[in-house]
Amino acid sequence: MPGDTKVLLIDDDEDFRASTRSLLEGEGYSVSEATSGREGLEQALADRPDVIVLDIMMETLEEGYGVTQAIKFQERFRDCRDVPIVMVSSIRETPDERFPMAGEVDMVRPDRYMTKPIDIPRFLDLIQRVTRGRRASRV
Amino acid sequence: MDESRPETVVVIDDDRAIRLSCEKILVRSGYEVACFENGALGLEAVADRKPALVLVDLKMPGISGLEVIARVREIDPTAVVIVITGYASIESAVDAMKAGAYDFLPKPFSPDELRLVVGRGLEKRRLVQEARRGELERELLKRRFVTFVSHQLKSPLVAVHQYLEVLKRLGDTDEVRPKREMWLDRCLERTDELTSIIEDWLTLASLEQASFSRTREVVDVRSTIRKLVEGYEGTAAERSVALNADLPASPCPVSGDPTCLAVLFDNLIVNAIRYNRPGGSVTVRAECRPGEVVVSVADTGIGIPESCLPLLFDEFFRVGGRGEGSSGTGLGLPISRRIATEHGGVIDVQSVEGSGSTFTVRLPRHELEGAPDVAGADTALEEMSLP
Numbered sequence: 312m313p314g315d316t317k318v319l320l321i322d323d324d325e326d327f328r329a330s331t332r333s334l335l336e337g338e339g340y341s342v343s344e345a346t347s348g349r350e351g352l353e354q355a356l357a358d359r360p361d362v363i364v365l366d367i368m369m370e371t372l373e374e375g376y377g378v379t380q381a382i383k384f385q386e387r388f389r390d391c392r393d394v395p396i397v398m399v400s401s402i403r404e405t406p407d408e409r410f411p412m413a414g415e416v417d418m419v420r421p422d423r424y425m426t427k428p429i430d431i432p433r434f435l436d437l438i439q440r441v442t443r444g445r446r447a448s449r450v
Numbered sequence: 451m452d453e454s455r456p457e458t459v460v461v462i463d464d465d466r467a468i469r470l471s472c473e474k475i476l477v478r479s480g481y482e483v484a485c486f487e488n489g490a491l492g493l494e495a496v497a498d499r500k501p502a503l504v505l506v507d508l509k510m511p512g513i514s515g516l517e518v519i520a521r522v523r524e525i526d527p528t529a530v531v532i533v534i535t536g537y538a539s540i541e542s543a544v545d546a547m548k549a550g551a552y553d554f555l556p557k558p559f560s561p562d563e564l565r566l567v568v569g570r571g572l573e574k575r576r577l578v579q580e581a582r583r584g585e586l587e588r589e590l591l592k593r594r595f596v597t598f599v600s601h602q603l604k605s606p607l608v609a610v611h612q613y614l615e616v617l618k619r620l621g622d623t624d625e626v627r628p629k630r631e632m633w634l635d636r637c638l639e640r641t642d643e644l645t646s647i648i649e650d651w652l653t654l655a656s657l658e659q660a661s662f663s664r665t666r667e668v669v670d671v672r673s674t675i676r677k678l679v680e681g682y683e684g685t686a687a688e689r690s691v692a693l694n695a696d697l698p699a700s701p702c703p704v705s706g707d708p709t710c711l712a713v714l715f716d717n718l719i720v721n722a723i724r725y726n727r728p729g730g731s732v733t734v735r736a737e738c739r740p741g742e743v744v745v746s747v748a749d750t751g752i753g754i755p756e757s758c759l760p761l762l763f764d765e766f767f768r769v770g771g772r773g774e775g776s777s778g779t780g781l782g783l784p785i786s787r788r789i790a791t792e793h794g795g796v797i798d799v800q801s802v803e804g805s806g807s808t809f810t811v812r813l814p815r816h817e818l819e820g821a822p823d824v825a826g827a828d829t830a831l832e833e834m835s836l837p
Contacts, residue, residue, distance in 0.1 A: 324605055324608075324609055326609035326610075326612075326613065326636050326640060327605075327608060327609050327612060329613075329633070329636075330609070330612040330613050330615075330616045330633070331612070333616055333620070333629070334616050334619070337619075337620065368597070368600070368601050372597060400600075401600040401601060401604040401605055401608055402600045403600065427604070427608040427612075428607075428608045428611040428612055428615070429612070431612075431615055431616070431619070
C-alpha cells in the first residue's frame with residue numbers, strides 16, 4: 312500500500328481533479344490540489360509531495376512548463392528538485408515535439424508525459440513506480 | 451510596413467559619378483540613400499541600416515560584386531539586390547542572379563531606367579513580405595485552433611470520460627452513491643458546455659457561409675435590448691451586478707436578421723456580466739444618430755489587457771485561457787463581429803485593465819422609403835413594433 316505517499320495534483324479543471332483525487336485516494340495515497348502553476352509551486356514547497364501530477368494548459372497556455380522549469384532551475388524550489396513530475400495534458404504534442412531544439416527540452420522536461428484521457432491502470436502503475444523509491448528513502 | 455518612413459537604398463560602386471547620380475535620382479524619388487565606394491564599407495552599412503534595396507557594381511576593387519551579393523543575402527534575405535554592370539554581358543548578369551540578385555541595370559542608364567528597376571525591386575520585396583505575414587498569420591491561427599480543440603473541446607470530454615471510468619472502477623456501494631449523483635450532474639453540465647461550444651462554432655461557420663441570404667426585416671434594436679436585459683436580470687443579480695438599459699424614446703431602426711442581431715448583443719451582455727465583479731454594473735445604451743444606430747455595452751469589470759485587444763475578435767482567442775468560473779466558449783466575440791459586419795456595421799472595444807470595458811456597435815440606420823419625414827417614420831415604426 313502506498314501508505315502516507317503524497318500526491319500533488321496541479322490542474323485547473325475541477326472535475327479532472329475530483330475524479331483523479333478519488334482514484335488516488337482509493338489506492339491509499341493522500342492527495343492535495345492546486346488550481347494554477349503558481350499555487351502549485353507554493354504547495355509543493357509547503358507539502359513536499361512524493362510526486363506532482365501536472366497539467367500544461369491552465370490560466371496560460373504553457374503554465375505547466377513554467378512549473379517544471381521553476382522547479383528545475385529556481386533556487387527557491389531546490390528542495391523539490393528531486394520530486395518526480397508526471398505531466399498529464401489534453402495536448403497531443405509531447406514535450407520533445409514542443410521543444411525540438413537541442414537542450415531546450417531539458418529545461419522543461421517532466422519525468423513522464425501522458426495524454427488525457429489517461430489510461431487509468433497505466434497511470435496508477437506509473438505513480439506507484441515513481442513514488443516507490445522515494446518512500447523507501449524517506450522511511 | 452511603416453508607410454511614413456522612406457525606404458533605404460544602399461549604393462555600392464567604385465565609380466564616383468555613378469554614386470552621385472544614383473543618390474541624386476533616388477533621393478528625388480523619396481528614398482533614403484547611402485553610397486559607398488567599396489564592398490567592405492557597403493556591407494557594414496547593410497548590416498547597420500538594414501536597407502530595403504542594395505545596388506551593387508559587379509566590377510570593383512576589393513570584395514567582388516558577386517561576393518557582396520552573397521553577403522547581403524546572408525545579412526538580410528529580404529533585402530533586394532540589383533547589380534549595376536558596366537559590361538552588359540549575359541554571363542555576368544546570370545552569375546549575379548545565381549548569387550541572389552533580383553535584377554540588373556546595364557551602364558549607362560537613364561534616371562527613368564534606374565527608378566523603374568528600383569521601384570520593381572521594392573514592389574517585389576513588399577509582395578514577399580506580405581506573403582510572409584500571411585504565412586505567419588495562418589500559422590498562428592492553426593496553433594490557436596489546435597489549442598481550442600485540445601483545451602475547449604477536449605477538456606469537457608476528458609472530464610466526463612474520467613468520471614465515468616472512475617465510477618465504473620468504484621462499483622456500486624452505499625459509500626459511492628452520493629458521489630455518483632454529484633459526478634453525474636457534473637457530467638451533464640460538462641456535456642452541456644461542450645454542446646454550447648459546438649453550437650457557437652457552427653453558428654460562426656454558418657455566418658461565414660451564407661452572406662446576405664438571411665432574412666432582412668426592420669428591427670428596432672430597443673426591443674431586442676429590452677428583451678435581453680430582462681432575460682439576464684436574474685443572472686446579473688446572482689452575481690451582484692446591476693444591469694441597466696439606457697434607451698431613447700424614439701425607435702432605433704436597423705435592417706437585418708432579428709435572431710442574428712439578438713445574438714450579437716447577447717454575447718456582449720453575457721461577457722459584460724461574466725467578466726464583472728460583485729457590486730459592479732453593466733449599462734446597455736442605444737442611440738439613434740443620423741445614418742447610424744449606436745449600441746454600447748459598458749461594464750465596470752476586470753477589463754482587458756492592452757496586449758490582448760488586437761486579438762480579441764479573432765477566432766479561438768481567449769484572454770487568459772479557461773479560468774475557473776468563466777465558462778465562455780471563446781467564440782462569442784468573433785460571432786458578434788461577424789454579425790455586425792454582415793449588417794454593414796462595425797464593432798469596437800475600449801478597455802482599461804482593472805476598471806472595465808465598453809463595446810460599441812455601429813449599424814447603418816434603416817431609413818423608411820418614401821418617408822423623408824423622420825418623425826413620421828418613427829411613428830410608423832413604433833406602431834409596427836407594437837406586439
